[in-house]
Amino acid sequence: MRIVHTSDWHIGKTLNDYSLLKDQETCLFAFADRIHELCTDALIISGDLYDRSVPSAEAVSLLDRLFSYLTGACGIEVFAIAGNHDSRERIDFGSRMMDSAGLHLVGSVRRPVSSFNLKKGDETVTIWMLPYFELHHIRALFPEDPPKNLQKAFDLCLSQIQEKADFSHPQILAAHGFYTVGGTADETSLGGGEHLILRENPFDYIALGHLHGCHSAGDDTIRYSGSPLKYSVDEAAQKKRFLILDFQDNILQSIQEESFTAEKDVRMIRGTLDELCDKSRQSGFSDYVFAELSDECIRVGAIQRLKAVFPNALGLKYTNLQNSISARSAANPIVRTADPQALFADFFQSVMNRALTDAERAYIKGISDKQEKGDFRDTSTA
Numbered sequence: 001m002r003i004v005h006t007s008d009w010h011i012g013k014t015l016n017d018y019s020l021l022k023d024q025e026t027c028l029f030a031f032a033d034r035i036h037e038l039c040t041d042a043l044i045i046s047g048d049l050y051d052r053s054v055p056s057a058e059a060v061s062l063l064d065r066l067f068s069y070l071t072g073a074c075g076i077e078v079f080a081i082a083g084n085h086d087s088r089e090r091i092d093f094g095s096r097m098m099d100s101a102g103l104h105l106v107g108s109v110r111r112p113v114s115s116f117n118l119k120k121g122d123e124t125v126t127i128w129m130l131p132y133f134e135l136h137h138i139r140a141l142f143p144e145d146p147p148k149n150l151q152k153a154f155d156l157c158l159s160q161i162q163e164k165a166d167f168s169h170p171q172i173l174a175a176h177g178f179y180t181v182g183g184t185a186d187e188t189s190l191g192g193g194e195h196l197i198l199r200e201n202p203f204d205y206i207a208l209g210h211l212h213g214c215h216s217a218g219d220d221t222i223r224y225s226g227s228p229l230k231y232s233v234d235e236a237a238q239k240k241r242f243l244i245l246d247f248q249d250n251i252l253q254s255i256q257e258e259s260f261t262a263e264k265d266v267r268m269i270r271g272t273l274d275e276l277c278d279k280s281r282q283s284g285f286s287d288y289v290f291a292e293l294s295d296e297c298i299r300v301g302a303i304q305r306l307k308a309v310f311p312n313a314l315g316l317k318y319t320n321l322q323n324s325i326s327a328r329s330a331a332n333p334i335v336r337t338a339d340p341q342a343l344f345a346d347f348f349q350s351v352m353n354r355a356l357t358d359a360e361r362a363y364i365k366g367i368s369d370k371q372e373k374g375d376f377r378d379t380s381t382a
Contacts, residue, residue, distance in 0.1 A: 001123045003172070004035045005243040007046035007209030008227035010085065012059030014051075015231065015266070015288055016314045021058055027228055027262050028066055031242065034258070036074040038244065042118050042125075043076050046209030046225065047083025047132055047176030054087065071102040079116060081131035082107040083176040083209055088131065109133045111141040112160050124169040125247060128161050128203075132176040132210075154196045162202055169250045170204040177210050181218030198222070204252045205245060214241040214257065221252065230266035233290045233314060264288055264312065270319075273299045277309050285309060291316040297352050341368050 009028065013020045035043065050059055070076045080103075082091040091107030098105060099116075106114045106129040114129040138153035139146035147153040165171050178195035198206070198218075206222040212235055214226035225243050230236060244256040265287045269276055272295050276282065289310045293302065295318060306313045341364055345356050356364070 001042075001118070001120045001125060001247040002038065002040050003042045003044060003118070003125065003245045003247070004038075004040050005044045005046065005205075005207040005223065005225045005245065006031075006228060007176070007207070007225045008048040008083070008212055009045065009063075010048055010051040010227060010231060011063050012051045012055045013229075013231055018288065018312060018314075020229065020231075021062060023229060023262065023264055025062055027260055028062075029069065030261055031228060032066065032070050032074055032076075035076065035242075040074075040076050040244075041120055042127075043070060043078050044127065044172070044174050044207045045078065045080035046174050046207050047081050048085045048209060049080060049083070049091065050086055052085065053090070055090075067103055077102040077104070077118060079104045079127050079129060079174060080106075081129050081174050081176055081209075084132045086132070091131070104129070106131050109137055109141065109157065112164055113157055115161075115164070123247060123250065126165065126169065126171050128165075128171065128173045130157060130173060130175040151196055155199070158198075158200075158202075165202065167202070170247055170252060171202065172205045172207060172245075173203045174207045174209075176208070179206070179208055179217055179222070181222060205255075207243075213238050214243070220255065223255070228260045229262055230288075233266065233268065236267050236290075266314075268292060269310075270294065273302050273305060277305050279309060282309065286312060288312045288314055290314045292319045293317070294320050296320050297354070341365060 009024070011021070011024055013024070049063060052059075055063075067078060070078050080091075082088050086107065088107040091105050095105040095107070104116050109131060116127050116129070118125045118127060133153070135147070135150050135153055138150075138156065142156060147156055161171075161173070179198055180195050181198050181201065201219065201222065204221065206217075208217060208222065208224045211224045212227040212231060214224065216223050223243055226238065226240060227235075228240055228242070230238060230240065240260040240262070241257045242260065244254075244258060245252060246254045246256075263286075265284060267284070267287055267289055268291075269282075269289050270292045273291075273293055276291055276293070279285075287310065289306075289312070291306055291313065293299070293316055298318065298321065299305075303313065303316060306316060341361075344364055345361070348356055348360075
């Protein structure tokens with residue numbers, strides 16, 4: 001039996017006001033074709049199907065077409081849970097009807113924890129589905145003995161699973177949040193940098209979502225699959241992957257990684273503005289790029305020039321500018337003076353690496369003179 005693990009699709013995501021819907025459609029349909037080629041039996045999506053709890057009509061349409069293609073043309077059974085970006089109620093809607101079509105959606109934690117048996121020949125794998133939750137969700141499920149904090153709520157869910165699980169065949173847990181193995185914790189929320197501790201691991205594999213990099217969480221069988229695309233400049237160095245689990249004779253035999261394919265990359269580019277705008281030196285012009293400029297002075301119209309070469313440029317920053325200003329300030333400290341025009345001229349020289357022209361000096365003098373005469377007084381009322 002072959003099961004694929006992915007997460008954090010974030011359908012409807014924007015990157016610096018660029019819609020990624022087309023990128024997501026291309027990437028995820030190619031992914032569906034690839035796992036179909038691999039003779040995949042089931043797909044686990046560990047939360048954050050959408051980027052927003054109220055997704056756009058276009059985002060809903062894309063996910064609907066993907067699920068239809070996966071369960072229909074590809075014949076792959078899909079198991080998906082809600083993440084912190086999803087609406088629990090929207091993910092739950094119609095889920096019981098969809099079960100019969102091979103699409104298993106769990107938006108809310110249930111008592112007992114939702115589970116499905118995946119069967120192929122003599123093989124059986126149980127998939128436990130623990131969507132993103134907050135403390136009040138679990139307290140509502142256990143009013144007779146409400147947990148005091150989120151760690152105790154998680155422990156309660158695990159104890160329910162262990163009471164029901166048939167460990168004569170493999171058990172998989174799909175969950176969404178910050179999880180780690182061992183240690184102690186008294187966290188009360190899954191938000192921010194807080195995490196939950198898995199004190200014991202009775203599972204053959206734990207399919208995690210929430211973190212966008214593909215990595216293990218303290219054990220090789222506890223994995224974050226990561227997102228299929230790079231969703232911020234901070235992810236530029238990440239390799240986006242999905243995980244392939246192979247079971248035979250009721251044993252997890254192997255875990256393999258395979259890369260997603262994306263038409264456009266998200267990457268950092270570095271150099272002077274002139275170097276980056278020289279097409280003979282560059283490639284990947286449709287990529288989403290963020291520029292680190294090594295120029296030692298601010299370049300007028302820099303972002304416009306950059307976008308003329310890289311239409312999907314996300315922004316830029318000057319890496320040497322602050323160092324350059326500090327060095328010049330140390331060598332030529334600005335002497336405080338009562339003359340604001342002289343102060344501005346010194347500041348302009350430090351930032352732009354050139355002196356004001358006669359026309360610019362005249363313009364600044366005109367502004368200064370008007371201010372002294374009271375022409376620029378603040379007329380707003382308190």
